[in-house]
Amino acid sequence: xxxxxxxxxxxxxxxxxxxxxxxxxxxxxxxxxxxxxxxxxxxxxxxxxxxxxxxxxxxxxxxxxxxxxxxxxxxxxxxxxxxxxxxxxxxxxxxxxxxxxxxxxxxxxxxxxxxxxxxxxxxxxxxxxxxxxxxxxxxxxxxxxxxxxxxxxxxxxxxxxxxxxxxxxxxxxxxxxxxxxxxxxxxxxxxxxxxxxxxxxxxxxxxxxxxxxxxxxxxxxxxxxxxxxxxxxxxxxxxxxxxxxxxxxxxxxxxxxxxxxxxxxxxxxxxxxxxxxxxxxxxxxxxxxxxxxxxxxxxxxxx
Numbered sequence: 518x519x520x521x522x523x524x525x526x527x528x529x530x531x532x533x534x535x536x537x538x539x540x541x542x543x544x545x546x547x548x549x550x551x552x553x554x555x556x557x558x559x560x561x562x563x564x565x566x567x568x569x570x571x572x573x574x575x576x577x578x579x580x581x582x583x584x585x586x587x588x589x590x591x592x593x594x595x596x597x598x599x600x601x602x603x604x605x606x607x608x609x610x611x612x613x614x615x616x617x618x619x620x621x622x623x624x625x626x627x628x629x630x631x632x633x634x635x636x637x638x639x640x641x642x643x644x645x646x647x648x649x650x651x652x653x654x655x656x657x658x659x660x661x662x663x664x665x666x667x668x669x670x671x672x673x674x675x676x677x678x679x680x681x682x683x684x685x686x687x688x689x690x691x692x693x694x695x696x697x698x699x700x701x702x703x704x705x706x707x708x709x710x711x712x713x714x715x716x717x718x719x720x721x722x723x724x725x726x727x728x729x730x731x732x733x734x735x736x737x738x739x740x741x742x743x744x745x746x747x748x749x750x751x752x753x754x755x756x757x758x759x760x761x762x763x764x765x766x767x768x769x770x771x772x773x774x775x776x777x778x779x780x781x782x783x784x785x786x787x788x789x790x791x792x793x794x795x796x797x798x799x800x801x802x803x804x805x806x807x808x809x810x811x812x813x814x815x816x817x818x819x820x
Contacts, residue, residue, distance in 0.1 A: 518568045518569075519568065519569045520565065520566050520567060520568055520569060521538065521540065521560060521561070521564050521565050521566075521567050521569055522561070522565030522566060523569075524538070524569075526561070529557055529560070529561055530554075530557045533549065533550055533551045533552070533556065533557060533560070534550070534551070534552045535550075536550070537549055537550035537579075537581070538550075538560070538569065539569055539570040539571075539572065539574060539576065540564060540567050540568075540569065540570070541567065541568045541569065541570045541736075542567065542621075542689065542690070542691055543687060543688050543689035543690065543738065544687060544689075544738060545577040545578065545625070545629070545689075546570045546574055546575065546576050546577050546578070547576070547577065547578045547579075547580055547621060547624075548576045548578070548579050548580070549580055549581070549617070550579075550580070550581040550582075550583070551581060551582040551583065551613065551617070552583050552584060553582055553583070553584060553595055553610055553613035553614075555610065555611060555612075555613040555614045555714045556582055556613045556614050556617055558614070558713065558714055559613075559614030559617070559618075559713040559714050559726070560614075562711065562712075562713045562714075562728070563692045563711070563713045563726055563727075563728045563729075564692075566730050566735075566736070567730065567736065568736055577624075578599070578621070578624040578628075579598075579599065579600050579601065580597070580598065580599055580617070580620055580621060580624065581597070581598040581601075582595050582596070582597050582598075582613050582616065582617050582620075583595060583596060583598065584610050593609060593610050593611075594607040594608065594609060594610065595607065595608055595609075595610045595613055595616075596608075597616055597617070597620045599620070599623075599624065604620070604623075605620075609718075611716065611717070612716040612717075612718075612719055612724075613714075614713055614714045614716065614726070615694075615714070615716035615719060615724045615725075615726070616716075618691070618692060618694060618726055621691065622675050622676070625675075625676050625678075625689070626676070626776045629676075629678065630777050630780060630781065632678035632679055632680055632681070632687055633678070633679040633681060633775065633777065633778065633781060633784070633785055633788040633789060633792075634676050634677065634678050634679075634775065634776040634777050635648065635650050635676070635677040635679070635771060635774050635775050635776070636650060636651075636652075636675070636676070636677075636774045636775070636776060637649050637650035637651065637657065637673075637675075637676070637677035637774060638651070638657040638658055638660070638661035638671075638673060638674045638675070638677075638693075639661075639671075639672035639673045639676075639677045639686055640661055640664045640665070640669045640670065640671055640672060640813075641669065641670045641672055641686075641741050642668070642669050642670065642817055642819055643817065643818070643819060644741065644742075645741070645742060645743070645744030645745075645817065646672060646686040646741045646742065646743045646744060647743075647744060647745055647746070647747055647813070647816075647817065648677045648686065648743055648745075648746045648747070648792075648796075649661065649746075649747050649748070649749050650677070650746070650748055650770065650771055650774040651748060651749055651750070651774070652774070653721075654696075655748075655749060655750050655751065656699075656749050656750060656751030656803070657674070657749050658674045658675075658693050658694055658695060658696075658699065659695060659699040659702060659703060659751065659806070660749050660751075660801075660803070660806070660809055660810075660813075661674045661693055662674070662693045662695060662699075662703045662710070662727050662729075663703060663706055663707075663806045663809065663810050664810060664813060665693065665727075665729055665731050665732070666703070666706060666707040666709070666710055666731065667707075667810050667814075668732075669732070669813075670690075670732035670734055670735060671690055671693065671729040671730070671731070671732070671735070672686060672687075672688045672689065672690060672741065673688070673689045673690060673691065674691075674692075674693040674694060674729065675691075675694070676689055676776075679743070679788055679789075679792060680740060681781075681784050681787070681788045682787075682788070682791070683740075683742075683791075684742045684743045684791065684792060684795055684796070685740035685741065685742055685743070686740060686741050686742070686743055687740055688737065688738060688739075688740075688741065690729055690730050690735050690736065691729060692713065692726035692727060692728060692729050693726060693727045693729045694724060694726055695724070695725055695726070695727060696721050696722055696723065696724050697721075697722045697723050700712070700715075700723065700725045702806060703727060703806075706806050706807070710727050710728075711727065711728035712725045712726065712727055712728075713725065713726045713727075713728075743792060743795075743796050744796060744817065745796045745797045745798065745799065745816065745817070746767060746771065746792075746793070746796055746797075746798045746799070747798075747799045747800075747801050747813070747816070748762065748767075748770065748798070748799070748800050748801065749801045749802075749803065749809070750800070750801070750802050750803075751803060751804065752802055752803075752804060753804045755802050755804075756802070757802055757803050757804055757805065757808055757809075757812075758800075758801075758802050759799055759800070759801050759802075759812050759816065760799065760800050761797065761798070761799055761800075762798040762799055762800050763798075764793050764794065764798060767793050767798035768789060768790065768793045771789060771792075771793060772789055775789065799816070801813075
């Protein structure tokens with residue numbers, strides 16, 4: 518299967534500016550178009566091992582990031598387009614790749630309602646997935662990145678997609694979004710971490726994305742059964758600990774973190790109820806990434 522990295526370096530920018538590049542991401546195909554240098558750099562760095570879809574394959578999401586034409590007053594600004602329609606306010610061109618990642622997440626959050634979708638990182642080891650819901654800033658993406666650098670397979674840092682009527686998680690591997698202090702923490706953990714362009718002065722501060730497809734099976738599309746649910750929280754003020762969480766509380770908190778629980782109605786209720794009833798749930802409070810990784814290894818029998 519052809520990967521993005523097989524496109525000659527001199528041709529990638531031109532292909533993105535013309536018809537676009539069709540990336541296969543889990544069960545979906547994105548056609549990405551852009552004339553921004555930061556997007557070319559980000560894709561060539563973070564998506565080089567992602568498979569390309571055939572030119573006649575059905576495209577699920579048409580996304581584009583384009584700067585305005587030369588000579589215009591806002592030539593250093595860019596717009597995000599979905600299906601040819603401008604969707605958000607203009608952004609600085611320097612934030613282009615970060616905004617592309619947010620836009621790709623937005624597509625899944627809004628339109629992929631064939632699955633129950635939780636705002637959660639998902640990692641896997643030994644054929645079992647761990648779902649890690651959390652609010653922005655809780656530390657789920659930081660822990661997800663650390664686990665990926667220690668041999669776990671990253672399924673997603675943003676979306677846990679559960680097939681209704683099952684415990685199966687849909688792999689949707691894409692770069693891990695890290696912010697502010699988390700970037701330096703992951704760099705310090707493992708110097709082999711690969712980062713794309715750094716976006717500064719965003720609405721979330723400094724943002725950088727880490728290459729996530731580090732496992733040999735990163736782009737396999739087979740569903741993986743959930744083994745447990747962990748609610749991580751980074752805190753320097755509390756003792757590091759792993760403790761079991763009551764299922765009733767876990768159901769309420771997981772529903773809070775769901776993108777489409779209410780939209781799915783009875784299907785959402787039944788799917789989440791089935792999941793919570795079947796897997797143990799835990800709270801994980803951590804301040805040290807090495808300790809958190811070792812604790813996750815022990816929890817899943819890999820320590």
